[in-house]
Amino acid sequence: MTPVATSYGLGDASPQSITVHKLTGRNFIHWSQSVMMYICVRGKDNFLTGLVPRPDVGDPKLRLWKADNNMVMSWLINSMTPEIGENFLLYPTAKDIWDAAREAYSCKDNSAELFAIEQRLRRCAKVKILSLRTSRSSHGFGSNLICLNSLIGNVPKTSNDISPLLSN
Secondary structure (H helix, E strand, O other), X not given: OOEXXXXXXXXXXXXXXXOXXXXXXXXXXXXHHHHHHHHXXXXXXXXXXXXXXXXXXXXXXXXXXXXXXXXXXXXXXXXXXXXXXXXXXXXXXXXXXXXXXXXXXXXXXXXXXXXXHHHHHHHHHHHHHHHHHHOOOOOOHHHHHHHHHHHHOOOOOOHHHOHXXXXX
16 A cells, blocks of 8 residues: 555555445445544545535645545445446545445445345245255254244244245
């Protein structure tokens, strides 16, 4: 990484990814925390909060502000999947990108992440039930279903109640 001295602190002109958590649309919390840590360490978090206002035209600091703002914008866009990042290319400031990403992808109740987890658990439960059905042994059958029921709910507790799930 190449540190760059600017009027707003040390920067990093490297185009490499700033986090392993690329914004996918369903991982805003992890992405935003990773990105914020990276940007805070470099002293550029005020570009996300808007505490570094854009200098007026003619102000000698405008050129440095633009360089820093564009650097933070590139960090944000490069930390997103290409499909998501291209939607933010025309925003004028890093704060605008940050706010728009939060508006589009954050869910206070994490419903997108919870939905994905629930879907994976349901698929897992169906596979487990199918494997139990095909196995010749019923050893542990009841305890496995009770365990699955506690994870995802509405899983039958007895082998007699399993047929509706298997017909799907």
